[in-house]
Amino acid sequence: MAEDPVICTCLDMCKSEIVAAVREQKLKTIEEVGDAIEAGAVCGSCHDDIQEILDEENA
Ligand code: FES
Numbered sequence: 001m002a003e004d005p006v007i008c009t010c011l012d013m014c015k016s017e018i019v020a021a022v023r024e025q026k027l028k029t030i031e032e033v034g035d036a037i038e039a040g041a042v043c044g045s046c047h048d049d050i051q052e053i054l055d056e057e058n059a
Helices: 015-025 030-037 047-057
Strands: 006-008
Touching (some): 006 015, 015 030
16 A cells, blocks of 8 residues: 655645535635645645645646
C-alpha cells in the first residue's frame, strides 16, 4: 500500500482524503478544494502540494 502523507497539517488531512474529494466533487482549483473540504483554506502552506494533486487528477 502506498504511503498516505499528511498534505494539510492545519486540518491533519491526508493525500487520500484530498484525492477522494477532488475525484468525487470534480474539483479543479485550490479555491474549490478549500470551499469543499477546507484543506488549504487555513494557512495556505500546503497549496503547492494541493496543486500537485489537482495536476495529477485533472491531467
Ligand atoms: S497546511 Fe493546509 S492550510 Fe495550513
